[in-house]
Amino acid sequence: MTLVNERARLLANRQVGPNLFIMTLSSPRIAATIEPGQFVHMTIPAFEAHILRRPFSVYARDVEAGTVEVLYQTVGAGTAHLATLLPETGAGFESELIGPVGRGWRVPQGCARALLVGGGVGAAPLFMLAESLACANVPFEVVLGAQTQAAHVCRDRYDALVAQAQACADAAPRYATDDGSFGRAGFCTGLVEEALAEAEAAGRPYEYVAVCGPEPLMKIVSAMAADHGVFCEVSLERRMACGVGACLSCVVDTVDGKKRSCVDGPVFEAEKVVW
Amino acid sequence: MTLVNERARLLANRQVGPNLFIMTLSSPRIAATIEPGQFVHMTIPAFEAHILRRPFSVYARDVEAGTVEVLYQTVGAGTAHLATLLPETGAGFESELIGPVGRGWRVPQGCARALLVGGGVGAAPLFMLAESLACANVPFEVVLGAQTQAAHVCRDRYDALVAQAQACADAAPRYATDDGSFGRAGFCTGLVEEALAEAEAAGRPYEYVAVCGPEPLMKIVSAMAADHGVFCEVSLERRMACGVGACLSCVVDTVDGKKRSCVDGPVFEAEKVVW
Amino acid sequence: MGNLAVNLGGLAMKNPVTVASGTFAAGREYHDFFDVSQLGAVTTKGVSLHGWEGNASPRIAETPSGMLNSIGLQNPGVEHLKECDLPWLADVGATTIVNVSGHSFDEYVQVIEALEEAPVDAYEVNISCPNVDAGGMTIGCKTASVEEVVRRCREATARPLIVKLTPNVTDITEIARAAESAGADAISLINTLLGMAIDARRRRPVLARGVGGLSGPAVKPVALRMVWECHNAVSVPLLGMGGICTGEDAVEFMLAGATAVAVGTANFMNPCAAIEVVRGIEAYCDEQRVDNVTELIGALTW
């Protein structure tokens, strides 16, 4: 898996929810090779005093169009600035992406059933995984949590994918919102526990859980998966300088010592993580 | 003369010659009050690591439209970046201008005849002076030098102004180019010497010379004016930090000691300058 | 709205914000933009006894997120300050800190003596000046010369005495302690970091003098670190500066241990920067429910 540093044009950049945006970038080489769970390390255009790149997971890609989509939330200076960029402008429309970076989701060989849990923008890095499970005819279920109904910006795509996926049959995605405006009220961990229990009760336990979202969510879901004896992976976010494994700024404590989340992760086996 | 710091939208920004651009900014308060020879001190949008403003003379203004025009040459990072900005873009189209800054041209009361000498982009800060002389019915002549014909970007405006100005009669602007592609070949100092001599010979000597351009040009023309006993002013450019007279970064050596070019100038009596 | 008043070693300030000496002249140049008496204090450009010419031009260079200056303390002398600037500042009702320079220990004292009858609220003694009685080295770099100059200034006045430190030292706390022990009422930091800019094509330094002082956002991390170190080393209050552009920057300095802050280079970026910093601190206090801004001083937790 060779890394490239690809000049990418910003083709679209639109608001899709509260503080949530989707940008589309033309980046054919990365679009062609990126795997579920990997990310791109991106320069923010016209932002010269902020010298570091920003890491973003790829939400979706279109190999033929040579594009990648990133779902992002405005949390600080860089993402706020990104949100102001218009695709058609002369200045500031071009970025550079290093990618595909990191170790993505590793669904065990022959996995018979999988559970995908996404909190907030964590729904995005799981979507390509869902697509590849659907493609491989692996049954999977989806639990997504967000603060409000409006923040469930990936819902249409997940609903459509699951509806089409033969292996998923009638298992529509389960949704939770913190404010109760859509689906289950409260955190999505309740839905996860239910899903785990139901699957077990039905004699078709999950063989894989993938979680992406806020660290507390990932920690709780990891513990639930461990209780049910299900192999679980999590995607960890750390501040990154190089994004290629050279600087050791992004280390994660694991039972095997400190690991670089950029290239040894971002996806780690939940059991190995020292929370 | 009160200074303001005015938020200004970039309304137009177009190339007009080799490395030469004209930008139009909406800045009604400055447009209403700026006088010939004064300048604005401008932030360069989307250029955050370059913390200092850039000083630019105002080439023309439209009080009713509330706009100012700046003719600029790309010489370094800031002007090169400016040239990439498109007016209609979401990011980077807004700037802040401090203005009107400085002491402009001070044509002596009752001046019967003036000579304006501009080299390169130095033609721009003289145009508002030409307009005000035309308006006051003071006869004036214009000598402009540039590297090539294409670099004589103010020509149309000067020609039109002089053609309309009653007091100027038939004294069309004189042009020189370094490469001989238009008007007199070589530096414009030859034309200046001729104009001074002719005016003297005709018994209608100049009573005022205004020069703006590269320092060597201003120095030579100052000396010529002094030889002919004509009062002369020059507009000096220095690197500026504050642009309001506070930091002492822009000082000019004069016979009266060090003076701040931003507020004691940029226009100085040529005699007072220690070159 | 929370209470913004602070006391900087005996100097009562209505809010924690002053300007960095040399970036604001004596305030008049910025009065078109806002009423400078609204600041906690106005700090004037460094003044010497008879006035100095300063260095040759070019005197400034832009650097990444910063600038270099080699103004060289050009100033018209203390008499001019007394005649023109201090009466104006008193007139508009500004709290006034005068930044004091000298070529010798005696000159510092003479400047202070000349100002004792004038409307001055505090002195800031700039000991970052090279070429003084300390063998060619900046006096601010050695504890012995720091103690000597501060002691002598202390004897010359009962007014609040702020001592301004240079960051170009191995151990800022050693210098801060020397200043405190010699009688400083407060310590201000940082002055500029010594730097250089080169024009590759012309193969020359950009500044006529070669080297100059680095200031602006680029130096903020160094300034914050030194404020934090001094906060843990001395008990006199600190006036923090170095790259402050926003209210949030100012709050960072206060959390690191500053009682008050100064806005310098940012004035060049935005002539309203200093007053916007005041408003930004106010907004922070409102948002974070801080009743009294003094709660922020040194309130960094780990």
Place this chain on the structure above:
Amino acid sequence: MGNLAVNLGGLAMKNPVTVASGTFAAGREYHDFFDVSQLGAVTTKGVSLHGWEGNASPRIAETPSGMLNSIGLQNPGVEHLKECDLPWLADVGATTIVNVSGHSFDEYVQVIEALEEAPVDAYEVNISCPNVDAGGMTIGCKTASVEEVVRRCREATARPLIVKLTPNVTDITEIARAAESAGADAISLINTLLGMAIDARRRRPVLARGVGGLSGPAVKPVALRMVWECHNAVSVPLLGMGGICTGEDAVEFMLAGATAVAVGTANFMNPCAAIEVVRGIEAYCDEQRVDNVTELIGALTW
């Protein structure tokens, strides 16, 4: 095309560009982007005898035109370097500088001894490490400890010995002279400036460790000034670094007196930065008709 080769105190480099230790691992991570053997040298991450864990996270913070790091010299130890990295570097044909760290004078020597049989072209001794045999102070801040550690490393090897200085000192020339007199073949500078970043809302330092090292474009003026000062103080060649992003930046360091340069933080901004600096120097030499890049060393005029 001009000749780009330089000799850094006995180390032959095909061009003047290496990478700054700790920003490039041992080169492998950047080999996807360009052939790292095209660099004048690859400088590896600091290595200690048995490996260190480094500091807690977060370890980095972005600052205006710069960044802070508190990696804390995490490394797997010299044996790992010998087994995994040095053979790879030899394989791709890279010129290799190993950056050496230690918690004690002995450890520095032990690391060098462990490497004497390995394919290493030069050592860079990082004396900016805190908590070594020098009473809590960074050893690089005192001439006595600098002399001691350099002398002992010198006795341990005949290979080119580069000594890397910390900029957090009052007088860099004093330290450079101490290193030279104790046997350094070359001096590299600058390491990072000590700085701090604070999160105003959380009222905490951004870095888990509180303070960290400032690097990137923001520090370039300080680095250039120190290279220039050392160029005038010592006669051994200098390896200049601090904020270099482009060929023009590199030329500025050479004009100030550097024989070679290192690209550090810029690698994070652009993974091809180091090789682009080589090409940028080449382009400068072509444009300016410089036949031999060594003509640029210290060629600053006033």
